[in-house]
Amino acid sequence: MIIDDIKQAVIEGDATEVKKLVALALEQQVPAEEILKNGMISGMGEVGRLFEEGEYFVPEMLIAARAMQGGLGILRPVLVEQDVKSAGKVVLGTVKGDLHDIGKNLVGMMLEGAGFQIVDLGTDVSPEKFIEAIREHQPDIVGMSALLTTTMPNMDKTIKAFNEAGVRQSVKVMVGGAPVTKKYAGEIGADGFAPDANQATAEAKKLLVG
Amino acid sequence: MIIDDIKQAVIEGDATEVKKLVALALEQQVPAEEILKNGMISGMGEVGRLFEEGEYFVPEMLIAARAMQGGLGILRPVLVEQDVKSAGKVVLGTVKGDLHDIGKNLVGMMLEGAGFQIVDLGTDVSPEKFIEAIREHQPDIVGMSALLTTTMPNMDKTIKAFNEAGVRQSVKVMVGGAPVTKKYAGEIGADGFAPDANQATAEAKKLLVG
Amino acid sequence: MNYSSLAIPRLSDFLFGVCPRPLTLKNGLVIGGGQVYPEINFTLDSMIITAESMPQVYEQYTQMITGVCDRAVELHAPGLVVEFELLPDLTLVPEWGAEVTKILRSTLDETEAKHGLKTGLRVTPNDIREFARPPLMRQGRYVEDMFRSFELCAEAGADMLAIESTGGKEIHDEAILNGDLPMSVFALGVLGSRDMAYLWERITEISRRCGVVPSGDSACGFANTAMVLAEQHFIPRVWAAVIRVLTVARSLVAFEHGAVGPNKDCAYEGPYIKAITGYPIALEGAEASVAHLSPIGNIAKAVPDLWSNESVQNVKLLGAMAPTVSVEQLIYATRLMNVASARGAKEAGMLRDWWVESDSHLDPQAYVLRPDVVLKISEEIIAEPTPYKRTRRSAFAALEVLRQANAAGELNLSKMENRWLERLSRAAEGLPEDEDEFIAGILPQVNRKKIALSEYGL
Amino acid sequence: MNYSSLAIPRLSDFLFGVCPRPLTLKNGLVIGGGQVYPEINFTLDSMIITAESMPQVYEQYTQMITGVCDRAVELHAPGLVVEFELLPDLTLVPEWGAEVTKILRSTLDETEAKHGLKTGLRVTPNDIREFARPPLMRQGRYVEDMFRSFELCAEAGADMLAIESTGGKEIHDEAILNGDLPMSVFALGVLGSRDMAYLWERITEISRRCGVVPSGDSACGFANTAMVLAEQHFIPRVWAAVIRVLTVARSLVAFEHGAVGPNKDCAYEGPYIKAITGYPIALEGAEASVAHLSPIGNIAKAVPDLWSNESVQNVKLLGAMAPTVSVEQLIYATRLMNVASARGAKEAGMLRDWWVESDSHLDPQAYVLRPDVVLKISEEIIAEPTPYKRTRRSAFAALEVLRQANAAGELNLSKMENRWLERLSRAAEGLPEDEDEFIAGILPQVNRKKIALSEYGL
């Protein structure tokens, strides 16, 4: 089955092979949604499993993700045409005053592997910039990160700004980072919390179901 | 001066001498208020200073406090007659669910030394018992103590109960104990906080001035 | 069982990680058989415990035990002991404490199955008898619930049972503040010791019935209260040091009524217990400053078999949740011990002596924990036949040791401390040899509002 | 100054608390002259820093420094170093950081005057150049404010200046996640090293002018980021170990441009720096798990001159506020070191070796911190003349050491780790000897959106 081959090529991180196979599958009239879900996302799911079990590290995941991106480049026009939705759209950013971004980047990468569409606003992101991005990109989820005890309170500020701007109801808010706890997430009215990049994907999926 | 002798006898913790001298001073028509303030409370102030400087320990303070109590026994009827007020009245208790009382006892002892009148409700004190005591004793200050992370929230509960019972405005509330911070005291709307028994007296005095 | 000779008579055999009577848990973990293992203890962050909040309580304990076990695996810990010290509320409703025990047990079991990490679980119900005022020690609903808590926790998966019992504490707090040596001796040598005999017979009986280990008690409410007050300059350090030694005979009673160790972490009388009984002990020091500051952070490392953090609440630190941070610190501390002892008893002895030297000259409370001092005083204590006589002898011995150390310049006591050393020595001299005479003399000074003497058979 | 031979060539001289070039602070505190002192670092608990909240900021720092100093006096610490690591906001407004410096200085001075405790204050402005994206390293308001922060803090009472500079980090994060050895070498051996030369000439100039000590830098943002990711199983441990060694040449540049130590606590490349330069270093381990977990909690104790907790926020623990708890732990840790070294170099060496043995076999990141390995690799590094060549040589040497250790069974690497050891070895072989050739080859792969190469003279 060509779908299984695509999956395997994603797992092995072979971008050239993935691109070739996706093109071939489209030629063979395999539905784009099936290529995406059962081929590529399923492959990334397996990559995630290998990672969980200590068989893969992030570098291997990144290679697989890039292979998947290669296939997506070919698939995306068809998907848009057929109106196939991504798993969800996520706007990510490190809050104002905070320059740490490796954790946020990891979250973005893992979400992407799980089929989410990512809009990364970078670091030192003001409430206004978040709001702008919500209006522009209409994401399902906004993910905020903070690594300092003195920038974490900006999560609270940002959520309050969402309320004032009237955009709070349109998105789910997820928070994470070294000083952040589930308790704090609850106190500021965030919808989700992930203690590390690893658990962010499961939490994002839960948010979109719930 | 007999006042100085009373003061010295308090410092030395000589209860017999204090009693004898207070009786003598009253006979000599020294005003009760002067005996109290310039003799006994001033003596305890010196004891506090010696304690601060590491010259006295609590046992020495207790002996001095007992000497003062001895003198007060003689002085109190006269004070009541002359309507002389104590430094203030304080209701003390360890909050519900908490059995630790040595910290609270120390606070009581030190406040007493500073001329406060103490009503000690003991440990495991429910909000209802605190409220009852406020109604009965009409204190200036209610002091609450907690030693466990799981009983500290009862401070918050108790203050809320004060509000509901309509007695909150009639007292100042002071809190303290191992898990309690100034920040927490502020959050629950307490008026005062003391990090240890040592600093409780200063805090209580500040509350009654402010 | 009445101890009359030292199980460890020689200083060179008095080391961390080894004892004459090691203990083997059901799953094979050996305590006191060569290695020192971390014993981690944790508690809830600020929250109210009610029936409604129990799901959060369980969730927090799940989170804490998972974080701790994961980290222990990650750091290749050779073994791990977890202590679950029940909060009062979790003892007042014994089912709640048992449920938490189950949660801890199952994560420990999973960790052992998956990663081969050998673990042990010590469960310590709270002495809720104090909820009655004056405390009822042998009757009433608190006594019943407390014993039921022991049983349910044993059934729920505890390997070891322990308690920090409080018999006599109702009058000891004041004795500490008053610097009242005879009253302290009465609380510990008479009241506490009698209560311990009553209590430990029952705990041992429950333990036998449920197939778990009756481990030990702690005079925490007595001597650690004094230590903390001394740290705040409320009471003299020599007084706190003497109280420490006064607790030995009391805590020994548990072992004379069935306890077999490991003695509790916060029981700094542990080295005495180990020297006398040969059973393993837990202890705590520098890594327990999360729970209380102390002047004995290194010397406490001299002879433990388990090394503990006392307890830390589940707050977030930058590195991780505090229980995870604590277990990492304990693992590193025990790694050093185990490397030294793997080289040989001589090397272990050197490390022990460095720890001892680093604290013992700076505080009388550290001085009375010197292994040589412990052996010397222990020998004197067990030369006496009864708890009262042993406690009285403890006072003499501790004061004598401190006077000599002071005279020899091994301790640098302030003028005030010196005055107290003399004052306490005079008070000790007044202790009659005869227990009945002592009791008769002290009873009039006992505050009857605070204590029900009949609960102690008096 | 270009180092070409080891300041400490012999393993037996490579110890904690001593170094060939000890440092004497203005008040006489000697670092690296025989004793190891605690270096405590603390930060604000959750709060927003604004002009309005500055009174609370000052109050918190006052509370923290008071708690720390009181406890150090109480525990008879022989000396105390405090590090004030400025938060970004306190560097962005240099006056704020200077005001906090003043607060710390005055409490330290009071403590010294009243109790004779010798203290030192290290102040570490934040590398705020990253606030521009891509970072502007040598121009613009952030650069100006950063240097002004150094000056104002020096004038406000710092004894020592330091920084955790981030030149090259803008592309190194991705290199870590990609397992990209050449890109890491480029970031550290080319970009970071060039930035260090620029930066440290200026920091040294400011220090001379203000009469303070230019202490050292840390590759924290590079190698500790990797270590934390390895702890989370995101990247291989061998990769994190290699990155650690890759940072040596970069951090050495500070010393070639005026730094004289003590090197920063979180710079685990410190042992290499000490071996090469002979200047004292700070380090951190088990007691720093409050800030980050690590596999090197004990081995980090092998050769430090200051012993640190990295940083802890001002939260309440049951024992005390966390900074007070931390300083107690550091004091006990250094007491042990100082007792051992007081007995002699042989004893200090034994203790050092036990710490080394307790960690080094369990993780490649610990293995590359073995003092013997440090000396061996350091010698290779300084055999090369330039930062790039040294960094390249670091890769070869670290990988060779790890391969040998693995082959000899001194390290037990998993299959996956083994695969990465091979993969990284192959990648290292591809590093050309010539720097220009290397740069030309790697530039096409550099993400120009993230970095302004002109800021590095490229």
Ligand SMILES: [Zn+2]
């Ligand atoms: Zn205890």
Ligand SMILES: [Zn+2]
């Ligand atoms: Zn305990």
Ligand SMILES: [Zn+2]
């Ligand atoms: Zn750092």
